[in-house]
Amino acid sequence: DTGVSQDPRHKITKRGQNVTFRCDPISEHNRLYWYRQTLGQGPEFLTYFQNEAQLEKSRLLSDRFSAERPKGSFSTLEIQRTEQGDSAMYLCASSLARRLTGEGNEKLFFGSGTQLSVL
Amino acid sequence: SQQGEEDPQALSIQEGENATMNCSYKTSINNLQWYRQNSGRGLVHLILIRSNEREKHSGRLRVTLDTSKKSSSLLITASRAADTASYFCATENSSYKLIFGSGTRLLVRP
Numbered sequence: 001d002t003g004v005s006q007d008p009r010h011k012i013t014k015r016g017q018n019v020t021f022r023c024d025p026i027s028e029h030n031r032l033y034w035y036r037q038t039l040g041q042g043p044e045f046l047t048y049f050q051n052e053a054q055l056e057k058s059r060l061l062s063d064r065f066s067a068e069r070p071k072g073s074f075s076t077l078e079i080q081r082t083e084q085g086d087s088a089m090y091l092c093a094s095s096l097a098r099r100l101t102g103e104g105n106e107k108l109f110f111g112s113g114t115q116l117s118v119l
Numbered sequence: 120s121q122q123g124e125e126d127p128q129a130l131s132i133q134e135g136e137n138a139t140m141n142c143s144y145k146t147s148i149n150n151l152q153w154y155r156q157n158s159g160r161g162l163v164h165l166i167l168i169r170s171n172e173r174e175k176h177s178g179r180l181r182v183t184l185d186t187s188k189k190s191s192s193l194l195i196t197a198s199r200a201a202d203t204a205s206y207f208c209a210t211e212n213s214s215y216k217l218i219f220g221s222g223t224r225l226l227v228r229p
Contacts, residue, residue: 002161033217042207042219043162056216091161097215107152107164108209108217 006092006111013082014119020078021114025094032075034067035091043091049075082118089113124220125208131226138195140223142208149211151184153193156205198227
């Protein structure tokens with residue numbers, strides 16, 4: 001157990017439905033990342049937050065995807081009008097940046113992921 | 120898009136042998152990290168090497184970094200069956216985004 005929890009672990013939905021995933025990072029971590037991973041591939045960057053600010057969003061992410069991190073604590077990732085191509089493992093990770101002025105991350109702590117299946 | 124490319128894509132060795140995995144990347148980095156993933160699980164951090172470092176050790180792990188060649192290697196010595204997993208390199212760029220490669224699937228045969 002890394003201390004990062006994701007809910008739900010599994011989600012099965014029908015095409016066109018909206019889904020929302022939640023991530024609870026390690027409490028003192030100021031950075032939170034979302035990744036997507038398909039079978040046999042490495043994690044693909046989606047977006048990341050420093051505290052409550054969303055600092056970067058992948059250009060690969062369509063407008064159907066939105067993420068929030070209110071109050072800089074937990075985060076949610078919503079996918080609207082799901083498509084079969086959205087089926088993947090959605091991973092959340094958190095880290096503690098050494099200094100807010102821009103030091104690099106220490107290691108990322110990953111949750112166990114949410115496996116999404118769109119039928 | 121992936122920045123790192125691991126080589127080989129798959130590796131099968133006998134228990135007790137050493138395993139070497141390589142990673143190449145394209146742009147300048149703050150640091151390079153290696154992660155391990157067991158099937159269907161989240162990733163676990165193994166080791167981090169900063170751009171001004173050339174070699175780092177942690178237990179049975181040895182990582183090297185050559186920034187002039189934009190490459191890194193991970194050596195696992197005296198492998199065990201429990202080392203069977205996928206291994207990913209990840210590079211942190213100037214915007215603190217961590218980009219992962221496509222991974223090496225390691226099988227250690229008992």
